[in-house]
Amino acid sequence: MAPSDFELAHQNQNIESKIVASLERIAQAFRVLLWEESKAFSLTPIQVQVLIFLLYHSSEKRKVSYLADEFNMTKATISDTIKTLEQKDLITKEYEPHDTRSYIIHLTKKGKDIAGKTSLFTKELRAPIDQLHPHDKEGLLLSLLNIIRHLNRSDVITIQRMCITCTYYQPSAKGQKHFCKLLNQPLYAKDLRVDCPEHKMKADMQL
Amino acid sequence: MAPSDFELAHQNQNIESKIVASLERIAQAFRVLLWEESKAFSLTPIQVQVLIFLLYHSSEKRKVSYLADEFNMTKATISDTIKTLEQKDLITKEYEPHDTRSYIIHLTKKGKDIAGKTSLFTKELRAPIDQLHPHDKEGLLLSLLNIIRHLNRSDVITIQRMCITCTYYQPSAKGQKHFCKLLNQPLYAKDLRVDCPEHKMKADMQL
DNA sequence: CCTACTTAGTTAGGACAACTACCTTTGTAG
DNA sequence: CTACAAAGGTAGTTGTCCTAACTAAGTAGG
Numbered sequence: 001m002a003p004s005d006f007e008l009a010h011q012n013q014n015i016e017s018k019i020v021a022s023l024e025r026i027a028q029a030f031r032v033l034l035w036e037e038s039k040a041f042s043l044t045p046i047q048v049q050v051l052i053f054l055l056y057h058s059s060e061k062r063k064v065s066y067l068a069d070e071f072n073m074t075k076a077t078i079s080d081t082i083k084t085l086e087q088k089d090l091i092t093k094e095y096e097p098h099d100t101r102s103y104i105i106h107l108t109k110k111g112k113d114i115a116g117k118t119s120l121f122t123k124e125l126r127a128p129i130d131q132l133h134p135h136d137k138e139g140l141l142l143s144l145l146n147i148i149r150h151l152n153r154s155d156v157i158t159i160q161r162m163c164i165t166c167t168y169y170q171p172s173a174k175g176q177k178h179f180c181k182l183l184n185q186p187l188y189a190k191d192l193r194v195d196c197p198e199h200k201m202k203a204d205m206q207l
Numbered sequence: 208m209a210p211s212d213f214e215l216a217h218q219n220q221n222i223e224s225k226i227v228a229s230l231e232r233i234a235q236a237f238r239v240l241l242w243e244e245s246k247a248f249s250l251t252p253i254q255v256q257v258l259i260f261l262l263y264h265s266s267e268k269r270k271v272s273y274l275a276d277e278f279n280m281t282k283a284t285i286s287d288t289i290k291t292l293e294q295k296d297l298i299t300k301e302y303e304p305h306d307t308r309s310y311i312i313h314l315t316k317k318g319k320d321i322a323g324k325t326s327l328f329t330k331e332l333r334a335p336i337d338q339l340h341p342h343d344k345e346g347l348l349l350s351l352l353n354i355i356r357h358l359n360r361s362d363v364i365t366i367q368r369m370c371i372t373c374t375y376y377q378p379s380a381k382g383q384k385h386f387c388k389l390l391n392q393p394l395y396a397k398d399l400r401v402d403c404p405e406h407k408m409k410a411d412m413q414l
Numbered sequence: 415c416c417t418a419c420t421t422a423g424t425t426a427g428g429a430c431a432a433c434t435a436c437c438t439t440t441g442t443a444g
Numbered sequence: 445c446t447a448c449a450a451a452g453g454t455a456g457t458t459g460t461c462c463t464a465a466c467t468a469a470g471t472a473g474g
Contacts, residue, residue, distance in 0.1 A: 015344050015397040016336045020329050022351035022401050025367065027234035029358045032279050035461095044430055064452060072239050077432050079453055101440050101451040122227050128357035129223045132350055137222050139343055140350045144229035150335035151236045160232065190221075194228040242432095251459055271423060284461050286424055308422040308469045 029125070037121035041114055046071070046081050048118045051090060054107050055115040058197055062105040069159050090114060138189040145192060161199035163192045168200060236332070244328035248321055253278070253288050255325045258297060261314050262322040265404055269312040276366050297321060345396040352399060368406035370399045375407065 031045075038045045049071065054062055061070075064082060068075045082105065085091045090111035093103040107115060132140065145164055151157045152165060163169045168182040178187040182198055193199075238252075245252045256278065261269055268277075271289060275282045289312065292298045297318035300310040314322060339347065356371055358364045370376045375389040385394040389405055400406075 015348055016333060018397075018399070018401045019336050019344065019348050019351065020332050022348065022355060023230075023233055023332065024237055024329065025355050025364060025401070026230055026351065026358070027237040028279070029355075029363045030231055030234040031238075032363055046431070065450080072235070073431090074433065075452065076434080076454085079451095080432085083453085099441070099451085101438095103452090122231065124358060124361050124363050125227050125230065125354065126223060127361075128354045129226050132353070136346055136350055137226065139346050141222055141226050141229065143339055143343055143347045144226065144233065146339070147332065147335040148229060148232050148236075151233070151331060154331050154334075156236045156239055156331050157232060190225075192225070194225045194232070246433095253460070272421085280460095281462065282423065283425085283463080286422095287461085290424085306422085306470070310423090 026125075030122070033121050033124060037118050041118055043114075043118075044081075044084075046073075046077070047085060048121070050078070050081055050085065051107070051111060051115040052119045054091065054105060055112060055119065056195075059104045063102055064105075065102075066159075067105075072158060085111070141192065142189055145194070148194075161193070161195045161197075163187065163196060163199075165202055166196065166199050167202050168198070169202075233332075237329070240328050240331060244325050248325055250321075250325075251288075251291075253280075253284070254292060255328070257285070257288055257292065258314065258318060258322040259326045261298065261312060262319060262326065263402075266311045270309055271312075272309075273366075274312075279365060292318070348399065349396055352401070355401075368400070368402045368404070370394065370403060370406075372409055373403065373406050374409050375405070376409075 034045045034048060038048045041048070043051075050067060053067065053070065060066075064075055064078050067073075068078045071078070082091065082093075086093065089108055092106045092108055094106055095103045129137070129140075145162055148157065148160060148162060149164055152160050163178065163180065164171075166180075168180050170179040170181055171177070178189070178192060179185070180187055241252045241255060245255045248255070250258075257274060260274065260277065267273075271282055271285050274280075275285045278285070289298065289300075293300065296315055299313045299315055301313055302310045336344070336347075352369055352371055355364065355367060355369060359367050359372060370385065370387065371378075373387075375387050377386040377388055378384070385396070385399060386392070387394055
């Protein structure tokens with residue numbers, strides 16, 4: 001076999017490209033898992049995603065506009081989805097007196113039930129992660145958080161609620177220690193949140 | 208602020224859940240980036256993915272059935288996509304004499320051109336990865352490869368071509384060293400491929 | 415060599431995804 | 445009090461992706 005067979009552009013690639021390729025593969029796995037889970041509950045992928053989000057987030061985030069930003073979709077798309085979920089008796093709308101244009105989306109009992117079940121759609125991913133060394137887990141999480149921070153900076157991901165982009169977060173010199181000024185306590189790598197309910201975006205999110 | 212505010216189910220989660228959440232976030236970024244890139248070239252996401260795949264893979268993989276498995280879609284969906292790409296003069300079909308049911312899909316000049324450009328759609332991911340320490344990069348790649356291997360084992364991802372699931376791959380004791388029996392040379396972590404053209408799936412893919 | 419099975423790909427029809435453009439109502443600010 | 449912004453909804457379109465049914469071509473058994 002000629003060595004040139006191994007010289008195709010895609011093959012002698014650097015490690016960064018391989019990491020991107022791996023992430024892309026895992027991204028596809030999410031798509032597949034979400035699709036299967038949706039079908040199992042006679043829902044659509046976006047409906048499942050919305051239900052799960054509603055289960056874990058507080059009132060002020062459970063609005064059409066917030067969901068649209070969260071999922072990088074237009075309000076029209078979310079509005080449609082909500083209408084369907086309401087028809088299926090999985091959510092209810094609560095209009096607030098001080099602003100009747102908007103409403104809070106609540107899960108019904110049935111909605112909570114299904115949200116809880118479907119939120120396990122990523123279970124196939126857990127096994128390999130559980131088996132990593134604790135030290136590797138921390139490294140993996142930190143690397144991923146950094147990637148997300150950059151994606152947020154370049155406006156690919158519009159909303160997130162990670163410690164490392166929060167006003168209350170304080171990295172010490174050399175970025176070796178993490179600290180939360182709201183909880184007033186140090187954070188270990190394993191404590192760094194991906195989705196903190198108290199997140200306040202830093203105005204100047206540099207580095 | 209009551210401590211119980213921080214006690215919501217989603218919050219005091221373990222590090223494994225945070226890793227899953229991060230990966231999910233990055234998966235969404237891929238979706239967004241692919242969508243934007245597609246729109247920029249007046250193509251659809253799946254058309255772009257197919258073009259990029261065709262650019263980097265050899266003839267025997269450039270068939271409708273293979274693409275369907277690769278992207279976890281039905282042949283019908285791929286067939287449709289190919290028809291559209293042919294109408295846009297981005298691909299041509301080559302029927303082989305020994306089996307006229309099937310054909311090899313070739314990129315036209317124009318197709319290669321667009322595939323090359325759109326394949327950069329992940330560029331926003333490169334910056335944060337480039338900035339990691341070399342040692343962290345290796346750890347990250349190894350962790351991701353392991354996750355993919357498990358996803359393959361549990362049939363979430365049907366096709367892949369990684370060293371660590373290949374007949375020619377030989378891990379030494381304790382999994383500390385990697386070796387390719389085809390190239391007959393040791394592999395460093397950075398050499399481990401995600402998509403090797405010579406990949407032969409191990410019959411017994413255990414561990 | 416002929417029938418039966420399998421494989422490669424296509425077609426048709428339908429539910430869902432997600433957009434743009436436009437609209438209504440309500441809140442807010444000069 | 446008028447003008448603008450913000451929240452959400454409607455209509456119509458294009459694309460995604462499936463299932464089911466189909467054609468044509470290869471393969472294997474008797």
